[in-house]
Amino acid sequence: MTNKPDVPAPAFVKRIGSIVDLRRNVEFRPLETEELVNRFKDSRFPFGWTVNPYRGCEFGCRYCYARPTHGYLGHTDPAEFERRIYVKRADMTKLVARLGKARESGEEVAIGAVTDPYQPAEGRFAVTRRVLEAVARLPGLRVGITSKSAAITRDLDLLTTIAAQSDLIVNVSLASMDAALLRRVEPRAPRPDLRLEAMARLSASGIPVRLFAMPLLPFLTDGENALRTLFTAARAAGAREAIWNVLFLRGETHGFFMDFIRAEFPELEPRYRKLYRGGASADGAYRGRIDVLGRRLTAEIGFPGRTRSDRMAEERPARPRQLLLEL
Numbered sequence: 001m002t003n004k005p006d007v008p009a010p011a012f013v014k015r016i017g018s019i020v021d022l023r024r025n026v027e028f029r030p031l032e033t034e035e036l037v038n039r040f041k042d043s044r045f046p047f048g049w050t051v052n053p054y055r056g057c058e059f060g061c062r063y064c065y066a067r068p069t070h071g072y073l074g075h076t077d078p079a080e081f082e083r084r085i086y087v088k089r090a091d092m093t094k095l096v097a098r099l100g101k102a103r104e105s106g107e108e109v110a111i112g113a114v115t116d117p118y119q120p121a122e123g124r125f126a127v128t129r130r131v132l133e134a135v136a137r138l139p140g141l142r143v144g145i146t147s148k149s150a151a152i153t154r155d156l157d158l159l160t161t162i163a164a165q166s167d168l169i170v171n172v173s174l175a176s177m178d179a180a181l182l183r184r185v186e187p188r189a190p191r192p193d194l195r196l197e198a199m200a201r202l203s204a205s206g207i208p209v210r211l212f213a214m215p216l217l218p219f220l221t222d223g224e225n226a227l228r229t230l231f232t233a234a235r236a237a238g239a240r241e242a243i244w245n246v247l248f249l250r251g252e253t254h255g256f257f258m259d260f261i262r263a264e265f266p267e268l269e270p271r272y273r274k275l276y277r278g279g280a281s282a283d284g285a286y287r288g289r290i291d292v293l294g295r296r297l298t299a300e301i302g303f304p305g306r307t308r309s310d311r312m313a314e315e316r317p318a319r320p321r322q323l324l325l326e327l
Protein backbone atom coordinates (compact mmCIF):
# COMPACT_ATOMS: atom_id res chain seq x y z
CA MET A 1 0.00 0.00 0.00
CA THR A 2 1.56 3.31 -1.06
CA ASN A 3 -0.81 5.72 0.70
CA LYS A 4 0.59 8.37 3.01
CA PRO A 5 -0.46 8.26 6.66
CA ASP A 6 -3.85 9.95 7.22
CA VAL A 7 -4.29 10.69 3.51
CA PRO A 8 -7.07 8.69 1.87
CA ALA A 9 -6.72 7.69 -1.76
CA PRO A 10 -8.35 10.35 -4.03
CA ALA A 11 -11.35 8.10 -4.79
CA PHE A 12 -12.21 8.00 -1.09
CA VAL A 13 -11.65 11.63 -0.07
CA LYS A 14 -15.22 12.82 -0.70
CA ARG A 15 -16.84 9.62 0.48
CA ILE A 16 -15.68 9.66 4.09
CA GLY A 17 -17.99 11.39 6.56
CA SER A 18 -17.25 12.71 10.03
CA ILE A 19 -17.21 10.60 13.18
CA VAL A 20 -20.70 9.54 14.21
CA ASP A 21 -19.80 7.53 17.27
CA LEU A 22 -16.80 6.84 19.43
CA ARG A 23 -16.81 3.98 21.90
CA ARG A 24 -14.30 1.50 23.28
CA ASN A 25 -11.67 3.59 21.53
CA VAL A 26 -13.32 2.67 18.24
CA GLU A 27 -14.38 5.36 15.81
CA PHE A 28 -17.29 4.94 13.37
CA ARG A 29 -17.63 7.00 10.21
CA PRO A 30 -20.11 6.89 7.33
CA LEU A 31 -18.71 5.92 3.94
CA GLU A 32 -20.64 6.84 0.81
CA THR A 33 -20.71 4.07 -1.76
CA GLU A 34 -22.24 3.96 -5.19
CA GLU A 35 -23.63 0.49 -4.55
CA LEU A 36 -23.69 -1.75 -1.50
CA VAL A 37 -24.21 -4.83 -3.68
CA ASN A 38 -21.15 -5.10 -5.90
CA ARG A 39 -20.50 -7.15 -9.00
CA PHE A 40 -17.60 -9.53 -8.46
CA LYS A 41 -16.14 -11.01 -11.58
CA ASP A 42 -13.28 -13.20 -10.41
CA SER A 43 -14.13 -16.57 -11.90
CA ARG A 44 -12.12 -18.42 -9.25
CA PHE A 45 -14.79 -17.63 -6.66
CA PRO A 46 -18.17 -19.31 -6.28
CA PHE A 47 -20.11 -16.05 -6.08
CA GLY A 48 -20.81 -13.24 -8.49
CA TRP A 49 -21.87 -10.46 -6.10
CA THR A 50 -20.54 -9.22 -2.78
CA VAL A 51 -21.98 -7.18 0.07
CA ASN A 52 -19.71 -5.86 2.81
CA PRO A 53 -21.63 -3.38 4.96
CA TYR A 54 -18.52 -2.26 6.87
CA ARG A 55 -14.89 -1.50 6.11
CA GLY A 56 -12.63 -2.46 8.97
CA CYS A 57 -13.57 -4.98 11.63
CA GLU A 58 -13.42 -4.73 15.37
CA PHE A 59 -12.90 -8.47 15.85
CA GLY A 60 -9.26 -7.87 14.96
CA CYS A 61 -8.14 -11.31 13.77
CA ARG A 62 -4.39 -11.42 13.44
CA TYR A 63 -4.52 -13.18 10.09
CA CYS A 64 -7.20 -10.95 8.53
CA TYR A 65 -6.43 -10.50 4.84
CA ALA A 66 -8.76 -7.47 4.62
CA ARG A 67 -6.54 -5.47 6.97
CA PRO A 68 -4.32 -3.89 4.27
CA THR A 69 -7.36 -2.47 2.42
CA HIS A 70 -7.57 0.20 5.13
CA GLY A 71 -4.54 1.77 3.50
CA TYR A 72 -6.83 3.22 0.81
CA LEU A 73 -8.61 5.18 3.54
CA GLY A 74 -5.35 6.68 4.75
CA HIS A 75 -4.78 4.25 7.62
CA THR A 76 -1.26 2.99 7.33
CA ASP A 77 -1.06 1.51 10.82
CA PRO A 78 -2.51 -2.04 10.44
CA ALA A 79 -4.07 -1.76 13.92
CA GLU A 80 -6.39 0.99 12.67
CA PHE A 81 -8.35 -1.64 10.80
CA GLU A 82 -9.86 -2.55 14.18
CA ARG A 83 -10.39 0.99 15.49
CA ARG A 84 -11.66 2.99 12.50
CA ILE A 85 -14.79 1.37 11.20
CA TYR A 86 -16.55 2.71 8.11
CA VAL A 87 -20.27 2.23 7.81
CA LYS A 88 -21.89 2.07 4.39
CA ARG A 89 -25.33 3.46 3.72
CA ALA A 90 -28.13 1.10 2.83
CA ASP A 91 -30.56 2.62 0.35
CA MET A 92 -33.52 0.23 0.07
CA THR A 93 -34.44 1.22 -3.50
CA LYS A 94 -30.91 0.69 -4.73
CA LEU A 95 -30.55 -2.53 -2.79
CA VAL A 96 -33.68 -4.04 -4.28
CA ALA A 97 -32.71 -2.97 -7.80
CA ARG A 98 -29.24 -4.38 -7.49
CA LEU A 99 -30.38 -7.62 -5.90
CA GLY A 100 -32.84 -7.96 -8.78
CA LYS A 101 -29.87 -7.98 -11.15
CA ALA A 102 -28.13 -10.54 -8.97
CA ARG A 103 -31.20 -12.75 -9.14
CA GLU A 104 -31.27 -12.47 -12.93
CA SER A 105 -27.63 -13.52 -13.08
CA GLY A 106 -28.32 -16.66 -11.02
CA GLU A 107 -25.06 -16.11 -9.17
CA GLU A 108 -24.60 -16.14 -5.43
CA VAL A 109 -24.59 -12.92 -3.40
CA ALA A 110 -21.87 -13.29 -0.76
CA ILE A 111 -22.55 -11.22 2.34
CA GLY A 112 -19.44 -10.77 4.47
CA ALA A 113 -16.86 -12.26 2.15
CA VAL A 114 -14.37 -9.54 3.16
CA THR A 115 -15.40 -8.10 6.53
CA ASP A 116 -17.73 -9.53 9.14
CA PRO A 117 -21.33 -8.35 8.63
CA TYR A 118 -22.18 -9.04 12.29
CA GLN A 119 -19.23 -7.27 13.89
CA PRO A 120 -20.14 -5.01 16.84
CA ALA A 121 -20.99 -2.05 14.55
CA GLU A 122 -24.02 -3.97 13.32
CA GLY A 123 -25.62 -3.69 16.75
CA ARG A 124 -25.69 0.07 16.35
CA PHE A 125 -26.07 0.64 12.60
CA ALA A 126 -27.99 -2.46 11.41
CA VAL A 127 -26.81 -2.16 7.81
CA THR A 128 -26.72 -5.95 7.41
CA ARG A 129 -30.27 -6.20 8.67
CA ARG A 130 -31.34 -3.64 6.07
CA VAL A 131 -29.65 -5.74 3.38
CA LEU A 132 -31.54 -8.82 4.59
CA GLU A 133 -34.80 -6.87 4.50
CA ALA A 134 -34.10 -6.22 0.82
CA VAL A 135 -33.12 -9.86 0.23
CA ALA A 136 -36.42 -10.94 1.79
CA ARG A 137 -38.29 -8.94 -0.85
CA LEU A 138 -36.75 -10.95 -3.68
CA PRO A 139 -37.56 -14.66 -3.60
CA GLY A 140 -35.32 -16.86 -5.72
CA LEU A 141 -31.95 -15.34 -4.81
CA ARG A 142 -28.83 -17.31 -4.00
CA VAL A 143 -27.28 -15.91 -0.81
CA GLY A 144 -24.34 -16.89 1.39
CA ILE A 145 -23.58 -15.16 4.69
CA THR A 146 -20.24 -15.61 6.43
CA SER A 147 -19.69 -14.56 10.04
CA LYS A 148 -17.94 -15.34 13.27
CA SER A 149 -20.64 -13.67 15.31
CA ALA A 150 -23.47 -15.09 17.37
CA ALA A 151 -25.23 -11.77 16.74
CA ILE A 152 -26.57 -13.24 13.52
CA THR A 153 -29.35 -14.86 15.55
CA ARG A 154 -30.87 -11.39 16.04
CA ASP A 155 -32.05 -11.74 12.43
CA LEU A 156 -33.59 -15.20 12.75
CA ASP A 157 -36.96 -13.82 11.66
CA LEU A 158 -35.61 -12.55 8.34
CA LEU A 159 -33.29 -15.49 7.82
CA THR A 160 -36.16 -17.94 8.25
CA THR A 161 -38.21 -16.05 5.67
CA ILE A 162 -35.29 -15.93 3.25
CA ALA A 163 -34.45 -19.62 3.70
CA ALA A 164 -38.04 -20.54 2.80
CA GLN A 165 -37.99 -18.67 -0.50
CA SER A 166 -34.36 -18.42 -1.58
CA ASP A 167 -31.23 -20.52 -1.67
CA LEU A 168 -29.57 -19.44 1.61
CA ILE A 169 -26.50 -20.79 3.37
CA VAL A 170 -24.88 -19.41 6.53
CA ASN A 171 -21.16 -20.07 6.91
CA VAL A 172 -20.12 -19.97 10.55
CA SER A 173 -16.42 -19.25 10.67
CA LEU A 174 -14.68 -21.21 13.43
CA ALA A 175 -11.32 -22.96 13.23
CA SER A 176 -10.85 -24.20 16.79
CA MET A 177 -12.71 -24.97 20.01
CA ASP A 178 -9.79 -23.65 22.07
CA ALA A 179 -11.23 -20.41 23.48
CA ALA A 180 -7.99 -19.31 25.15
CA LEU A 181 -6.03 -19.70 21.94
CA LEU A 182 -8.66 -17.91 19.85
CA ARG A 183 -8.67 -15.02 22.32
CA ARG A 184 -5.07 -14.40 21.31
CA VAL A 185 -5.59 -14.91 17.59
CA GLU A 186 -9.07 -13.36 17.15
CA PRO A 187 -9.08 -11.02 20.18
CA ARG A 188 -12.62 -9.63 20.02
CA ALA A 189 -14.48 -12.32 18.10
CA PRO A 190 -17.15 -14.31 19.99
CA ARG A 191 -16.10 -17.43 21.90
CA PRO A 192 -16.31 -20.78 20.09
CA ASP A 193 -19.21 -22.02 22.23
CA LEU A 194 -21.23 -18.92 21.33
CA ARG A 195 -20.62 -19.48 17.64
CA LEU A 196 -21.70 -23.11 17.97
CA GLU A 197 -24.78 -22.08 19.90
CA ALA A 198 -25.68 -19.69 17.07
CA MET A 199 -25.08 -22.47 14.58
CA ALA A 200 -27.45 -24.75 16.51
CA ARG A 201 -30.16 -22.09 16.73
CA LEU A 202 -29.96 -21.33 13.02
CA SER A 203 -30.00 -24.98 12.12
CA ALA A 204 -32.94 -25.73 14.43
CA SER A 205 -34.82 -22.93 12.66
CA GLY A 206 -34.36 -24.65 9.30
CA ILE A 207 -31.55 -22.42 8.05
CA PRO A 208 -28.78 -24.34 6.24
CA VAL A 209 -25.50 -23.86 8.06
CA ARG A 210 -21.97 -25.04 7.42
CA LEU A 211 -18.68 -24.81 9.24
CA PHE A 212 -15.95 -22.68 7.71
CA ALA A 213 -12.93 -24.14 9.50
CA MET A 214 -10.56 -21.50 8.26
CA PRO A 215 -7.97 -20.44 8.43
CA LEU A 216 -6.39 -23.49 10.03
CA LEU A 217 -3.24 -22.24 11.71
CA PRO A 218 -0.18 -24.46 11.33
CA PHE A 219 1.08 -25.91 14.64
CA LEU A 220 -1.71 -24.13 16.55
CA THR A 221 -5.10 -25.39 15.38
CA ASP A 222 -4.13 -28.22 13.02
CA GLY A 223 -3.82 -31.09 15.52
CA GLU A 224 -5.80 -34.26 14.92
CA ASN A 225 -7.61 -34.17 18.27
CA ALA A 226 -8.40 -30.49 17.97
CA LEU A 227 -9.87 -30.92 14.50
CA ARG A 228 -11.85 -33.99 15.53
CA THR A 229 -13.33 -32.01 18.44
CA LEU A 230 -14.21 -29.11 16.15
CA PHE A 231 -15.84 -31.23 13.45
CA THR A 232 -17.75 -33.31 15.98
CA ALA A 233 -19.09 -30.19 17.72
CA ALA A 234 -20.14 -28.54 14.45
CA ARG A 235 -21.90 -31.68 13.29
CA ALA A 236 -23.75 -31.90 16.60
CA ALA A 237 -24.76 -28.23 16.19
CA GLY A 238 -26.43 -29.05 12.88
CA ALA A 239 -23.82 -28.00 10.32
CA ARG A 240 -24.33 -29.70 6.97
CA GLU A 241 -20.66 -29.85 6.10
CA ALA A 242 -17.22 -28.56 6.95
CA ILE A 243 -15.03 -26.59 4.59
CA TRP A 244 -11.45 -26.00 5.62
CA ASN A 245 -8.43 -24.11 4.41
CA VAL A 246 -4.91 -23.55 5.69
CA LEU A 247 -3.78 -20.04 6.61
CA PHE A 248 -3.02 -17.86 3.60
CA LEU A 249 -0.81 -14.80 4.11
CA ARG A 250 -1.35 -12.36 1.30
CA GLY A 251 0.57 -9.09 0.93
CA GLU A 252 0.98 -7.05 4.09
CA THR A 253 -0.91 -9.61 6.14
CA HIS A 254 2.22 -11.76 5.91
CA GLY A 255 4.36 -9.32 7.91
CA PHE A 256 1.59 -8.48 10.35
CA PHE A 257 0.91 -12.10 11.16
CA MET A 258 4.61 -12.98 11.44
CA ASP A 259 5.04 -10.12 13.92
CA PHE A 260 2.20 -11.65 15.92
CA ILE A 261 3.81 -15.11 15.86
CA ARG A 262 7.15 -13.64 16.93
CA ALA A 263 5.52 -11.84 19.85
CA GLU A 264 3.07 -14.52 21.00
CA PHE A 265 4.56 -17.83 19.88
CA PRO A 266 8.29 -17.13 19.34
CA GLU A 267 9.13 -20.84 19.40
CA LEU A 268 7.03 -21.27 16.24
CA GLU A 269 8.57 -18.47 14.22
CA PRO A 270 11.28 -20.56 12.50
CA ARG A 271 8.73 -23.19 11.52
CA TYR A 272 6.39 -20.55 10.13
CA ARG A 273 9.22 -18.90 8.18
CA LYS A 274 10.08 -22.24 6.65
CA LEU A 275 6.48 -23.16 5.89
CA TYR A 276 5.76 -19.81 4.22
CA ARG A 277 9.13 -19.30 2.56
CA GLY A 278 7.42 -19.59 -0.82
CA GLY A 279 5.15 -16.60 -0.14
CA ALA A 280 1.44 -16.44 0.65
CA SER A 281 0.66 -20.16 0.72
CA ALA A 282 1.97 -22.76 3.11
CA ASP A 283 4.23 -25.41 1.66
CA GLY A 284 2.28 -27.75 -0.66
CA ALA A 285 3.24 -30.95 1.16
CA TYR A 286 1.93 -29.53 4.43
CA ARG A 287 -1.36 -28.48 2.83
CA GLY A 288 -1.67 -31.93 1.33
CA ARG A 289 -1.25 -33.52 4.78
CA ILE A 290 -3.96 -31.29 6.26
CA ASP A 291 -6.34 -32.15 3.44
CA VAL A 292 -5.78 -35.87 3.96
CA LEU A 293 -6.32 -35.41 7.71
CA GLY A 294 -9.49 -33.38 7.20
CA ARG A 295 -10.95 -35.93 4.81
CA ARG A 296 -10.12 -38.83 7.12
CA LEU A 297 -11.58 -37.16 10.20
CA THR A 298 -14.79 -36.01 8.54
CA ALA A 299 -15.23 -39.50 7.04
CA GLU A 300 -14.73 -41.10 10.48
CA ILE A 301 -17.26 -38.76 12.05
CA GLY A 302 -19.73 -39.12 9.20
CA PHE A 303 -19.69 -35.40 8.50
CA PRO A 304 -19.43 -34.20 4.89
CA GLY A 305 -16.21 -32.25 4.46
CA ARG A 306 -14.11 -30.72 1.70
CA THR A 307 -11.35 -28.24 1.15
CA ARG A 308 -11.93 -24.65 0.13
CA SER A 309 -10.31 -25.47 -3.23
CA ASP A 310 -12.80 -28.30 -3.76
CA ARG A 311 -15.60 -25.90 -3.04
CA MET A 312 -14.21 -23.35 -5.48
CA ALA A 313 -13.99 -25.96 -8.20
CA GLU A 314 -17.38 -27.52 -7.52
CA GLU A 315 -19.49 -24.42 -7.04
CA ARG A 316 -18.12 -22.43 -9.93
CA PRO A 317 -19.27 -21.53 -12.51
CA ALA A 318 -22.69 -20.86 -11.07
CA ARG A 319 -25.33 -21.75 -13.56
CA PRO A 320 -27.97 -19.11 -14.08
CA ARG A 321 -31.14 -19.99 -12.22
CA GLN A 322 -33.10 -19.73 -15.48
CA LEU A 323 -31.04 -22.54 -16.97
CA LEU A 324 -31.58 -24.65 -13.88
CA LEU A 325 -35.33 -24.20 -14.26
CA GLU A 326 -35.14 -25.29 -17.88
CA LEU A 327 -33.37 -28.55 -17.12
Ligand code: SF4
Pocket residue numbers: 056057058059060061063064065066114115116148186189
Ligand atom coordinates in the same frame (compact mmCIF):
# COMPACT_ATOMS: atom_id res chain seq x y z
S1 SF4 B 1 -13.86 -11.40 11.59
FE1 SF4 B 1 -13.19 -11.50 9.46
S2 SF4 B 1 -13.11 -9.37 8.79
FE2 SF4 B 1 -13.17 -9.36 11.01
S3 SF4 B 1 -11.04 -9.23 11.60
FE3 SF4 B 1 -11.64 -11.39 11.60
S4 SF4 B 1 -11.06 -12.15 9.57
FE4 SF4 B 1 -11.07 -9.90 9.47
